[in-house]
Amino acid sequence: MTSVSGLSGERFEVVVVGGGLAGLATAASLCSQGCHSILVLESETVPGAHSSGKNAGLVRQAAEDPQTTGLCVRGADLIRRRHQQCPDLFRHSGSLIISDENHVPDSSWAQVEHRCLSEDEVRQHYPELQSWPGGQAYWTPTDGIIDVPKLLGSLMEELVSGGGNVAFGATAGRVKIMESGGFQIEVRDGSSRNRIIGEVLCGQVVIANGAWAAKFSEASEMPISLNVTNRGCLITDSGGFGNQARPWIWSDLAGWYLRQMSGSLLWSACEEEEAAAGVLNLSTDLEDYWREKVKSSWDPSGQFLKCLSSWVGQRTFCPDRKFLLGSDSRCDGWHWAVGLGGHGVTCALAVGERVADGVLGENSSADWAWSEDRFVSSSKSLS
Ligand SMILES: Cc1cc2nc3c(=O)[nH]c(=O)nc-3n(C[C@H](O)[C@H](O)[C@H](O)COP(=O)(O)OP(=O)(O)OC[C@H]3O[C@@H](n4cnc5c(N)ncnc54)[C@H](O)[C@@H]3O)c2cc1C
Known part of the structure; x- marks a missing residue:
C-alpha cells in the first residue's frame, strides 16, 4: 500500500x-x-x-448481445480457474433464466453451454413458481455465484x-x-x-x-x-425455502432475480432509475416494489418473507x-x-x-x- x-x-x-x-x-x-x-x-x-461491493455476485454468461456474452463467457472461465487457487471463490450453483429472444438472442445462447427446460422441470427446482405463466426457461450449469x-x-x-x-x-x-x-x-x-x-x-x-x-x-x-442507473438488492429470511442448494433464478420477463445466501435469500426487482454518480436512492419503496414484482410468478406465501436489509447500487452504461x-x-x-x-x-x-x-x-x-x-x-x- x-x-x-x-x-x-x-x-x-x-x-x-x-x-x-x-x-x-x-x-x-x-x-x-x-x-x-x-x-x-x-x-x-x-x-x-x-x-x-454493492452487487448480487451472480456469474451470468448469457447477455443481451453476443459481443458482451463472449466477454462474460471468458470472464466466467477465468473466475473458475482462479477458484482452483482461491478456495470458495466460486460456487457452481448453475442458473435458471426465464427469458425470450428480446432479452437474450440466439446468437448469445449459441456461445453458452445450456439446456432448455420444460415447465415441469423448472418447477422441480422452484415449486414456489405457482403463478408463473410459463415460457422459455434455460438451465446454464456453468453459471454460479462468486464471493466478491x-x-x-x-x-x-x-x-x-x-x-x-x-x-x-x-x-x-x-x-x-x-x-x-x-x-x-x-x-x-x-x-x-x-x-x-x-x-x-x-x-x-x-x-x-x-x-x-x-x-x-x-x-x-x-x-x-x-448513463448511471440505480438498482436495489434486498435480503429476506428464507421462509420455507429449505437448505437444499438451488440454482440462482432470473426472470428477464417479469424483472426479478433471486439467489440463496447462507440462511437468507438475496433478491433484486431489477430497478433501473437514472441517477447522478454517488446518489443512491430510488423513487419507489424498494420492498413494496419487489413484492409487487414477484407476485406475478411466486407462491403467494412469498409475500410473507421478512425483509431483513437492503441496499442500492449503481450500474453505468455507455449509450x-x-x-x-x-x-x-x-x-x-x-x-x-x-x-x-x-x-x-x-x-x-x-x-x-x-x-x-x-x-x-x-x-x-x-x-x-x-x-x-x-x-x-x-x-x-x-x-
Ligand atoms: C444492485 C447491483 C447488482 C449487480 N449484480 C451483478 C451481478 O450479479 N453480476 C455481475 O456480473 N454484475 C453485477 N452488477 C454490476 C457490477 O457490480 C458492476 O458492473 C461493477 O461492479 C463495476 O465495477 P467498476 O470497477 O467499473 O466500478 P466501481 O466498483 O464503482 O469502481 C469505481 C471506483 O472508482 C473510485 N473512484 C471514483 N472516482 C475516482 C477518482 N477521481 N479517483 C480515484 N478513485 C475514484 C470509486 O471510489 C470506486 O471505488 C450489479 C450492480 C448493481 C448496482
Whole structure:
C-alpha cells in the first residue's frame, strides 16, 4: 500500500484511476504480465466500496448481445480457474433464466453451454413458481455465484505481491495531457476531494472509475457520455425455502432475480432509475416494489418473507449499453475500463485482461473502443 502523503512528483509507467473490480483486475493483470510500475488511485479507504461491493455476485454468461456474452463467457472461465487457487471463490450453483429472444438472442445462447427446460422441470427446482405463466426457461450449469470480497482480496494480493501500488483515500483530479507525451495527474484528498495532496506522472492512464468516469474525463477534456442507473438488492429470511442448494433464478420477463445466501435469500426487482454518480436512492419503496414484482410468478406465501436489509447500487452504461474498453484514438496512452453495466462482476477478469493487453501494446479491444459512431453520433441522437 502506498501512503497518500508520499505521492508527490512520483513517476509510474501506468496509473489506474479507480480501485473497483475493473481497476484492480486491470492492474493485477498488468502486474502478472511483468509491468510493475503501477499505481492505483482509489478515493475510498477500501477496495470495491461502490458498485463492486454493492452487487448480487451472480456469474451470468448469457447477455443481451453476443459481443458482451463472449466477454462474460471468458470472464466466467477465468473466475473458475482462479477458484482452483482461491478456495470458495466460486460456487457452481448453475442458473435458471426465464427469458425470450428480446432479452437474450440466439446468437448469445449459441456461445453458452445450456439446456432448455420444460415447465415441469423448472418447477422441480422452484415449486414456489405457482403463478408463473410459463415460457422459455434455460438451465446454464456453468453459471454460479462468486464471493466478491474474496475476488477483490485476491486481486489486491496479486497486485501488491507483484510490486504494484495502491493508494487509498486518494482521488485523482484533473489529468493533464503533457505535450511531451504522458500525463500529470493531480491527487486530492479522498474524502473531501478539496485538498490537493500532490501529483503523479505516468506514461499511460487507465480510467476505471465507474459512475464518475464521464464527469471526471470531461474535466480532462476527454469527454464520453455514460448513463448511471440505480438498482436495489434486498435480503429476506428464507421462509420455507429449505437448505437444499438451488440454482440462482432470473426472470428477464417479469424483472426479478433471486439467489440463496447462507440462511437468507438475496433478491433484486431489477430497478433501473437514472441517477447522478454517488446518489443512491430510488423513487419507489424498494420492498413494496419487489413484492409487487414477484407476485406475478411466486407462491403467494412469498409475500410473507421478512425483509431483513437492503441496499442500492449503481450500474453505468455507455449509450449503446456495451462496455468501453481499451485505448482511445484521441489521445496516446489513454485507456478506458468503464460502462460495465450489469456484467462487471462476471466480466471483471476478462476486462482486466483486455485492457492490460491494450496498455502493453496489443489491440485486442478494437471492438470495444471509443469511436465517434459510438459516442458522438449516439449522444446527438439521444438529445
Ligand atoms: C444492485 C447491483 C447488482 C449487480 N449484480 C451483478 C451481478 O450479479 N453480476 C455481475 O456480473 N454484475 C453485477 N452488477 C454490476 C457490477 O457490480 C458492476 O458492473 C461493477 O461492479 C463495476 O465495477 P467498476 O470497477 O467499473 O466500478 P466501481 O466498483 O464503482 O469502481 C469505481 C471506483 O472508482 C473510485 N473512484 C471514483 N472516482 C475516482 C477518482 N477521481 N479517483 C480515484 N478513485 C475514484 C470509486 O471510489 C470506486 O471505488 C450489479 C450492480 C448493481 C448496482
